[in-house]
Amino acid sequence: MKEFFPEIGKIEFEGKNSKNPLAFKFYDAEKKIDSIKLKDHLRFSLAFWHTMTGTGVDPFGMATMLRPWDNMDDPMKKAMARVDAAFEIMTKLGLEYFCFHDRDVAPEGKNLAETNRNLDEVVGYIHRKMDETGIKLLWGTANLFSNPRYMHGAATSCNANVFAYAAAQVKKAIEVTLELGGENYVFWGGREGYETLLNTDMKLELDNLARFLKMAVEYADKIGFEGQFLIEPKPKEPTKHQYDFDVSSVIAFLKQYDLDRYFKINIESNHATLAGHTFQHELRLARINGMLGSIDANQGDLLLGWDTDQYPTDIYNATLAMYEVIKDGGFKSGGLNFDAKPRRSSFEPRDIFLSFIAGMDTFAKGFEIAKELADGGELDDFIEERYSGFTKGIGKKIIDGEVGFEELERYAMKIDRIVNHSGSQELLEAILNRYILA
Numbered sequence: 001m002k003e004f005f006p007e008i009g010k011i012e013f014e015g016k017n018s019k020n021p022l023a024f025k026f027y028d029a030e031k032k033i034d035s036i037k038l039k040d041h042l043r044f045s046l047a048f049w050h051t052m053t054g055t056g057v058d059p060f061g062m063a064t065m066l067r068p069w070d071n072m073d074d075p076m077k078k079a080m081a082r083v084d085a086a087f088e089i090m091t092k093l094g095l096e097y098f099c100f101h102d103r104d105v106a107p108e109g110k111n112l113a114e115t116n117r118n119l120d121e122v123v124g125y126i127h128r129k130m131d132e133t134g135i136k137l138l139w140g141t142a143n144l145f146s147n148p149r150y151m152h153g154a155a156t157s158c159n160a161n162v163f164a165y166a167a168a169q170v171k172k173a174i175e176v177t178l179e180l181g182g183e184n185y186v187f188w189g190g191r192e193g194y195e196t197l198l199n200t201d202m203k204l205e206l207d208n209l210a211r212f213l214k215m216a217v218e219y220a221d222k223i224g225f226e227g228q229f230l231i232e233p234k235p236k237e238p239t240k241h242q243y244d245f246d247v248s249s250v251i252a253f254l255k256q257y258d259l260d261r262y263f264k265i266n267i268e269s270n271h272a273t274l275a276g277h278t279f280q281h282e283l284r285l286a287r288i289n290g291m292l293g294s295i296d297a298n299q300g301d302l303l304l305g306w307d308t309d310q311y312p313t314d315i316y317n318a319t320l321a322m323y324e325v326i327k328d329g330g331f332k333s334g335g336l337n338f339d340a341k342p343r344r345s346s347f348e349p350r351d352i353f354l355s356f357i358a359g360m361d362t363f364a365k366g367f368e369i370a371k372e373l374a375d376g377g378e379l380d381d382f383i384e385e386r387y388s389g390f391t392k393g394i395g396k397k398i399i400d401g402e403v404g405f406e407e408l409e410r411y412a413m414k415i416d417r418i419v420n421h422s423g424s425q426e427l428l429e430a431i432l433n434r435y436i437l438a
């Protein structure tokens, strides 16, 4: 078969002293940590939309990306060529998972039936390539935001026909995710939000979103899809306010509608920072609620107020993210999906490989540091000591529910001096640096 990247071979691990740009410095896929291979801890995934269909378009300029499969006019031939190219990229980088939206892989036809036929044809081909290579589907999803029909949203549209169309699209997307053995199915809000409350029935929109998710759960059950449903929070963009604002609002929404047991959360670094949180904050909140599902690995630029989807190279953030995953017992059905794109000016085909290498090395190193940090136990020991007042005396009574305001008032009346201890943030940051720089 024709190669799209004949000048690029299999990317090998060469170690930290290598200066070869087309080699891993830190990601040694086969290295075992706690008798599990690094690649199985990390479960790296390619995002079909950025890598295969991203063009470099931005609000001020047209496409820049040179993509060897894009010089084809027939949309179905181009779709098949993209699949070949995707599997070549994944095989050469050793990426064992991918994720896709229905519309990334196959073009829309003149009606829904033709669109579904196009999708079936490409999905059949993807299935063959998966069997040949052993590459797996981390998650599937439906694009409910690009087509103009979704201008008012999909499940939260004011137009009932749009709700119905979106339902049909998600039904099909769950079917193809099942067919490809997808381990998860993701709902990212797309345009589920609003631009102005002056024209919005917020209560109806939220109720409809819950109705939509409930239908998805029921249909998945009916066809035997056992993958994990995930919701991906994002506070804004494309709408001013997205209903799945952040982990906290997603959990509240799911609990409100009695849906929480069916869903976990797919946390994206750049969405966390857009919401005014750290990546670690979002992961921690999901973890303590038993809802950490998967990760969209990327990073934003803190000086820009939009979703830049850059490849993650910040070792500090990667370490803290991996710390949360390790504390959660590692990924179950989730993984590290590179929801990231090379910069518009990194337009050459080889930049695809260089970008993945940068991101994979960062998370591999971040994982190893986080593992040492977790095993070292210094943060846990500090936190345990910091809250030790709740393991005895009045603190234990509070925890055990043995006291109320009246008993606590009687107790407080007798305290003659309150003694606090340092939070030692600088010490703890220095400890973290000691692990990172070791």
Ligand code: XUL
Pocket: 049, 101, 141, 186, 188, 232, 234, 268, 296, 307, 339
């Ligand atoms: C958008 C985003 C999506 C989801 C999948 O910001 O992150 O690509 O990951 O729909």
Ligand code: CO
Pocket: 188, 232, 268, 296, 339
């Ligand atoms: Co994402």
